[in-house]
Amino acid sequence: MMSCKEAAYLLSQRQDRKLSAxxxxxxxxxxxxxxxCTNFADNMAFLRKTCExxxxxxxxx
Numbered sequence: 001m002m003s004c005k006e007a008a009y010l011l012s013q014r015q016d017r018k019l020s021a022x023x024x025x026x027x028x029x030x031x032x033x034x035x036x037c038t039n040f041a042d043n044m045a046f047l048r049k050t051c052e053x054x055x056x057x058x059x060x061x
Contacts, residue, residue, distance in 0.1 A: 002030040007037045011044055 002010075007030045010023055019027065031038050 001033070002026050004030075004034060004037055007031070007034065008040060011037070011041050015044065015048060 007027060010019060010027045013019065013023075014027075031041060
């Protein structure tokens with residue numbers, strides 16, 4: 001099974017590139033079993049969306 005450290009690395013990589021099918025499946029499996037990493041993934045998604053909104057708001061000014 002993937003470690004939390006490996007999952008965190010892939011979650012970070014997922015922000016910058018498309019993960020391979022193998023990486024995606026391994027990450028999904030880990031997230032199904034690990035609430036800590038699931039929370040981390042949710043927080044990363046929230047931060048990314050928030051940053052995108054801020055950038056869009058600045059561009060509209």
